Amino acid sequence: MDIDLTATEENYLKAIYKANESSSSLASTNTIARYLSTSAASVTDMMKKLSQKNLVIYQKYHGVKLSQEGSRLATALVRKHRLWETFLVEKLGFSWEEVHDIAEQLEHVRSNELVDRLDQFLDYPKYDPHGDPIPSADGKFTLRERIALSNLSIGESSILVGVKHHDKVFLDYLNQNRINIGVTMNILSKSLYDHSIRVLIENETEILVTDETAKNLLVRKLSAD
């Protein structure tokens, strides 16, 4: 049932997965190259190979998308990545900005038994430390509504359920301001000039975030009561 892919092939599948996820049109060679920090020529080579294996549907010069089988494998990889990130934070006490690089390695360890036992050990988590959904063993996501903090109006309350980017600089900034998944965020005011927002965190500390930052914070609105 399961084909054995190299870690490199898996990384390409994941790159295409991410690209397909965030744009609906076919993933371009350059997009994939940028994501993997490799050359366009290398991407073309790999697309031929993955196409040969029926893991992607590749149209020369026009882009690529995952086949059903490719999608299944990419989802399994995302599952492993997010389970390992959860393990690193929940069990080993890592902070959310430290786990991505380690999970990038752990996700390529081959053993279905291992993934399933890890899932059980973590008590079948639905979301990873960054708030991203963890696919179940049969590839199903538990989705939840997430809107950008920038879309809230003054006076509205919300809970942080996700972040758009996972880079260390951004997450460190959030740490410094005691912002992490689960905190409540109340919109106090918005600047008409630069759209920056004054936010009350956990009904305690007040901070000022730029419009750009607010776009990268994904929240669930709380019904006023």
Add this chain to the structure above:
Amino acid sequence: MDIDLTATEENYLKAIYKANESSSSLASTNTIARYLSTSAASVTDMMKKLSQKNLVIYQKYHGVKLSQEGSRLATALVRKHRLWETFLVEKLGFSWEEVHDIAEQLEHVRSNELVDRLDQFLDYPKYDPHGDPIPSADGKFTLRERIALSNLSIGESSILVGVKHHDKVFLDYLNQNRINIGVTMNILSKSLYDHSIRVLIENETEILVTDETAKNLLVRKLSAD
């Protein structure tokens, strides 16, 4: 301080480590090739490379041993392997015959922080599920006396503290007979004809083991009381 080696280079270091451990003389090309299921020619290639990096001391046609730095890296690898095996058994509920292959992959994940946190999470175990000593962060082993069951006399009691081989067939055989690390083993009688031994396990079940099997079971003698 830490050089970045490929998984392949690490595996060669470990092979040399094992060979050096079990023979005192230099490791031969063929021994390493057999251990890694590769060709002698490939071993020679790699010895040149590792020698260049000062990780091994290699004498053409005469054999190879680890340098001090090579030894340090090999020990770190053994540490990772055995910590992961312990994790798989203690935390994920794997059986001791299932963990080796997975640990072979996990041991190559690069992150010192990860290893140290794993060690802490497991509460600094001294021995892995096969009874082998786990080196500490500074490379020290906690050794303990281990003699083969075949060397005991009739009437002597002992506790199983290790096994000489880790292959699935052998471990499965032990499982079937409820033999695992920590069980008590009493010598009931020995055959003069084929040296097979009647053993009482956990003061409960009685089994007959061949001389060959008894040589592969490492025990600690219990002082009679």
Add this chain to the structure above:
DNA sequence: AATTATTTTTAGATAAGCCTAAATTCTTAT
């Protein structure tokens, strides 16, 4: 519609890790 710019593919190389077969060196037996 034609030209220019951008993107993508192809061509040709390189490095790691592996192989088989041939040459070399070491070991053992006569």
Add this chain to the structure above:
DNA sequence: ATAAGAATTTAGGCTTATCTAAAAATAATT
């Protein structure tokens, strides 16, 4: 001491995953 045998190294190739530079195709501009 020499020849036969075994072990090891070298030579030459192969595959995967890279790269740069050149060629081809598509997209954008005038």
